Amino acid sequence: MEIEANFFKGHEMRKTYRSKKFRENICIKYTDLDGGPAVFEINQQLLTDIIKSKVKRFTLEGYTLTGRQLFYQLVKDNAVPNAEKVYKRILSLLVDLRYNGVIDWDAIEDRARESSRPSQWKHISGLIDSALYAYRLPRWKDQDYYLELYCEKQALEGILRPVADKYHIYYGSNKGYSSASAMYRIAKRMDDKIYANKICKLIYLGDHDPSGLDMVRDIQERICEFLGLEVENNEFFNVIPVALNKEQIEIYSPPPNPARFEDPRAKWYIKEFGNVSWELDALEPSVLVDVAEGAILEYLDMDKYNGWIKREKKDAIKLREFNKGPEE
């Protein structure tokens, strides 16, 4: 196999490589949308080429995907069927492809296993550069609204956090149903803002499935509980679900998933939408960005916001004066 991506020096082909002889075809027996047995067969080289072109495109667009996101992008293009077994097989193929230098290690990331260390600088001037980059005034101080951006899945953090950063609002990934601690922290921040006469909105993106839609209700109820507000029609706080909704499903036609019948919360959902669900991951990253950004801009007074940015730039010039110390 030809090595095209970054690779550790002296790293021979991985001993545990699953397909020592590069097989012609991948063949997976799986359960289809109707619950019936089905077979998926694809030439491994063809699939590899499709994956490589996807990875290349997203790298150029500046996005780093998770394995799951990449899988949904393949499903969206009808390159692979949407099934749990196929997903697992694609994941292990992605591992193999990275170990063998076919796709870049930096093209896929595991956002659930992050590591970190306190920052360091070669010189104090580096700290000032960093401070200049990070310096922000309270940009939302004179806004009428207070916003936070939340997503059901951590996998989309790489896509959505930059949007929240751009508009200087909190971003969070709930990882399914949220936790009591997270709900408390959000409510505490919002409580302060309500006292400051602001209207609070939590912009939320989640899957279109029984529990995904239930999470919107859950967040609304739990935050209102902390704030002592009526769950419905209170004027101070509400969750704004901006994705995934029926309209977006019609526009972008993401691939359907079987709704989980075991889920006791699925009954009402099946009545309303049938036996299918849709994953947020299947939308293009750029669409997700547009949706989140559009929702923020509904509530943001851009002129006021830009005023703060102007002041930050003025302050930065002052701060730069301090940065004329000795160079290394």
Next chain:
DNA sequence: ACTTCTACGGTGCAGCATAG
């Protein structure tokens, strides 16, 4: 013997059904 698949581990929570 080799490949492929299944099941589970970790992480932390929600919520429904049922046992006590």
Next chain:
DNA sequence: CTATGCTGCACCGTAGAAGT
């Protein structure tokens, strides 16, 4: 009425079972 069990949510890796 409460405690427990099982499932749900995301995400990835791996041991060992099952299949060829």
